[in-house]
Amino acid sequence: TLAYGxxxxxxxxxxxxxxxxxVNDVAEQLALGPESDPALQVDIPSxxxxxxxxxxxxxxxxxxxxxxxxxxxxxxxxxxxxxxxxAHVEEGLVWLDLRDSGPGIPPRIRETLFQAFxxxxxxGSTGLGLTIALELLRGxxxxxxxxxxPAGQGAHFRISLPEADGTGSRISRDGGWG
Numbered sequence: 001t002l003a004y005g006x007x008x009x010x011x012x013x014x015x016x017x018x019x020x021x022x023v024n025d026v027a028e029q030l031a032l033g034p035e036s037d038p039a040l041q042v043d044i045p046s047x048x049x050x051x052x053x054x055x056x057x058x059x060x061x062x063x064x065x066x067x068x069x070x071x072x073x074x075x076x077x078x079x080x081x082x083x084x085x086x087a088h089v090e091e092g093l094v095w096l097d098l099r100d101s102g103p104g105i106p107p108r109i110r111e112t113l114f115q116a117f118x119x120x121x122x123x124g125s126t127g128l129g130l131t132i133a134l135e136l137l138r139g140x141x142x143x144x145x146x147x148x149x150p151a152g153q154g155a156h157f158r159i160s161l162p163e164a165d166g167t168g169s170r171i172s173r174d175g176g177w178g
Contacts, residue, residue, distance in 0.1 A: 012053035038081035071102030
């Protein structure tokens with residue numbers, strides 16, 4: 001997909017990435033924060049590290065947060081506009097949840113959301129953003145899925161990535177050291 005979309009990505013250079021710092025960097029670049037409109041709440045432990053390529057993960061988070069902001073900006077003025085990024089560790093994996101209070105993703109789009117050129121939910125979208133984001137995550141040993149949400153009550157994406165200890169070693173899925 002990356003080659004077909006003419007986006008030539010470098011092989012991931014995995015190392016320990018401070019997740020909170022990276023999310024805050026993306027939020028700052030997109031002018032998102034607790035006081036912004038739409039607001040962004042971040043709930044990530046300050047010492048949490050993932051084994052990832054920082055540039056690739058930055059691109060993934062930028063895609064997801066930009067999409068959320070766009071969806072929220074389309075809401076009527078009287079509807080709350082907020083998104084939240086939270087993370088926790090379970091069995092050597094970091095689970096990163098990105099939620100928004102937007103209109104949600106229609107069922108017709110959900111079916112092909114991660115397929116290239118299937119068209120996104122926005123006018124003029126090629127549908128490549130999430131496809132590329134998913135491939136970048138998988139290249140780092142991670143994954144992404146769209147979680148079920150009630151109709152019209154926002155979108156919820158869940159990302160998994162290997163946890164990294166302070167030295168950059170990956171923690172395997174069975175809880176041992178990799």
